[in-house]
Amino acid sequence: MGGVKNFVNLCSHIQNASKARLGLTSIAHSKHRLAVLLAMQRAGLISFVTRGGSTPPDPAKLATYEPPPLTTANIAKQRLWFGLKYVNDAPVIGSITNITTSKKIWTANLKQLEKLTRGFDCNYQKGLDLGECLFVFTSRGTLESREAIEKKVGGMLLCRVSP
């Protein structure tokens, strides 16, 4: 699981950027990170996510922005640019805690995931609280826990996002 370490870095980076009240930030490109960020965008935690070079895309032209084609020559320099959200001077993402680390992989099957999402403690994990999200790496892709339950899959517990 080479992606886990990259993913843990993503968690701390988002939390740091949120606390610093950044509007736009970037992290080195990887397919796992992209999958998590897309799941976060679907959950409404970040405003957008796009691949780009070392300079950020123009925020005014984001809707029509086309990232450069991915080639073996430029893939090492590609970054994921994403926008953070704030409401009433408070970040939408208050804290992110990763559950799975490269040292210990935590998983939850469908039954356990259902319990956790309803707010009950299960499998040594605390149940979800008000406004919390749990991201799961499943066979159907990286999903928010509610999406995973909809698709009837369990998987590896990646991180928990609190308001």
Add this chain to the structure above:
Amino acid sequence: MSVVRPARCLLTRRLVTASQPAAPRCSAPFHSSSPLAKRRPRFKNIRAVEMGLISPEKVEEFSKENFPAYNPEEMEILRHTFTPEQMAALEAGEAAVDLKDITLQGRIRRDPYQLNHLDDFSNIHPIVDKRPREIEQPLHPESKFMNETEHVEHLENYLQSMIPRDVNFDNMTAQEAEQILNTRIDFNMKSAEYFEEASTLLGHPSVKSNAMAPALGKKIEGIAGMYKPPIDPADEGLDDEGIYQNLKKKTGLTVRQILDVRSKILVTRLVHNQTRLGKVRSVWIQAIAGNGDGRLGVGEAKSTEAQVAVLKAKLLAIQNLQPVRRYEERTIYGTVEAKVGATIVKIESRPPGFGLRASHRLFEIFRAAGIHDIAAKMPRGRNPMNSVKACVEALRNQKDPNEIAIGRGRKLVDLRNVYYGGNVM
């Protein structure tokens, strides 16, 4: 060297300077900038003479207006008061003083020994002036102490004077008469007055046996009617001492509403300030107030007097009443944690009927705020003061579900509410 020479030199110089007009000490300028023109006032001054204020006619007019002569009626009153010799002296004095002098020379004092207020000493001001001493009449040479029979007679007269004149006691039974007397006369006061006040000397009734100074009356001259007690008729007589008036102004609550707010002392600490004169002991109080329906306030106060501290803390708590977010008006939203010092208070929402499972101080806070189902934990320190502070902070730190929904641009649904079709209360 002769001593005469320098003396002569000095003398000559002196003579020379005396004969010549005095030259300026130093004519050399001290700085290069040109000297300022002589400052002139912005507005032309007008002299009193030019305005005609001190013309002889004006002076006379002012004197007549302000220092009028006695009219015949006033003279009659004076004649009644003073002896003819005194009157003659008074008239001579009046004639001797020129009114013009009073007008021109009389002025408001500016010397260091002036009074703090303007006064012509014609009136006695009860606050500023000393109470005038009563003029003691000299004892009559023929007055003497009463003997036994005279005492009895005196007492009899005193008792006679107490009988009300407007009641006809004829054809009345003894019981009826006694009833009337009991209602009309305060015998306790009268007997005290007899023993304390009445004179024991014959022929000198003004001498009283009481050495006490007369008490201040209820209507003191110069003060009566000036200071009204701050009693608001809207308070329904609940706040005659004016304790809640300040709070009433600050909060806009009525006294009845203020009294209805439940307040409770949660923490009392005895604190000491070590000074060079010794320890100054004070009481520090932390109180909470709540209406039992979603409003909560905390007040902290310190005083050397415990009662003062309690009152201050309670009033502050009522002043600080603020709404607390409640889920279904019985519990909180989710799990909240707050930390003050080493004390962490963690409160968690619970289903209906769970009750308040919290330590006694937190229990009181939840009860005041109108929360009925909650679980509270203090995993670390349990300092009384910090636990109260942290608990209130936790209650205020609750997340607003609406704000979360707006921030994420998603619809948040209260599942319990939907499941029970809104019949959750």
